[in-house]
Amino acid sequence: MPTSLNSELVREIHRDYIEKNFPSGHNNTINPQDLEILSTIRYDPNLSSVSPLTYDDITPQNFFLLPEHTSRLQFSMNFFHLLFGTTLDFEITESFLYKQLVQAMRKLKKSVLCSYKVRGLFKLDGSVTFELYEVPGRHNLLSGIFPDLGTFPEELEFLSHPDDEDGEDVNWKVYISDSPTLISPFTSFKTTKREVYNEARKLYSVLTQVRKKLFFLILKTMSWREASQI
Numbered sequence: 001m002p003t004s005l006n007s008e009l010v011r012e013i014h015r016d017y018i019e020k021n022f023p024s025g026h027n028n029t030i031n032p033q034d035l036e037i038l039s040t041i042r043y044d045p046n047l048s049s050v051s052p053l054t055y056d057d058i059t060p061q062n063f064f065l066l067p068e069h070t071s072r073l074q075f076s077m078n079f080f081h082l083l084f085g086t087t088l089d090f091e092i093t094e095s096f097l098y099k100q101l102v103q104a105m106r107k108l109k110k111s112v113l114c115s116y117k118v119r120g121l122f123k124l125d126g127s128v129t130f131e132l133y134e135v136p137g138r139h140n141l142l143s144g145i146f147p148d149l150g151t152f153p154e155e156l157e158f159l160s161h162p163d164d165e166d167g168e169d170v171n172w173k174v175y176i177s178d179s180p181t182l183i184s185p186f187t188s189f190k191t192t193k194r195e196v197y198n199e200a201r202k203l204y205s206v207l208t209q210v211r212k213k214l215f216f217l218i219l220k221t222m223s224w225r226e227a228s229q230i
Helices: 003-021 066-084 094-107 154-159 195-202 205-209
Strands: 036-043 115-123 128-135 173-176 213-218 224-229
Touching (some): 036 094, 094 115, 094 128
Parallel strands (some): 173 213
Antiparallel strands (some): 036 115
16 A cells, blocks of 8 residues: 555544544543433332332432442543543542432432433533433343343342233333444443434334333444443
8 A cells, every 4th residue: 555545544543543532631522521421220219128218218228239330430430531631630439429419319309119211421520410301110120131030149038029010021022233333432331422322223223113122332342332221
């Protein structure tokens, strides 16, 4: 390949892939203040041994997989501060996240008796916005992972109940993009920068015709990434 063509190819890759998907302190294609890390957490009154009746009764156990969400947020925050060359001057702990979640429920006057999808938007400066959406109750949050209830690990026995409220499984339509996508921080981490997902979904107009659906990107590494649940 001629040197000029090779140099142009390198510049094109750097412009369209590196600069676009790997921001830094010297690369202003993405403003750190515009980026939000997205975390979706389930609140469920049935996850504690005694269901809460007041906000003060809510326990960390009522937020499904709270320790794992905390670890994921800590790792994501560290990564993006390192990427942008900024200083992380706060700490996200399980206790802090739990208190913020309860405070959001109280502020929004949400009933503690209902289940919610809690959508947390975390800015790199430590500020957070919570959105709460009521969702149907589920008796088995691990449905599909352990189809034979007898195989439940002992520590998860509290989840081994009949599946949905009507006793039937929910069927979903699953779509997988047939066009591999280059990996980037925005496919590895869940953020509000979702252009790659939105562009892929435009190719599948059939998605608008099905109620229960999941859409997955497939990366060059042959791994899958969930794009949306609608």
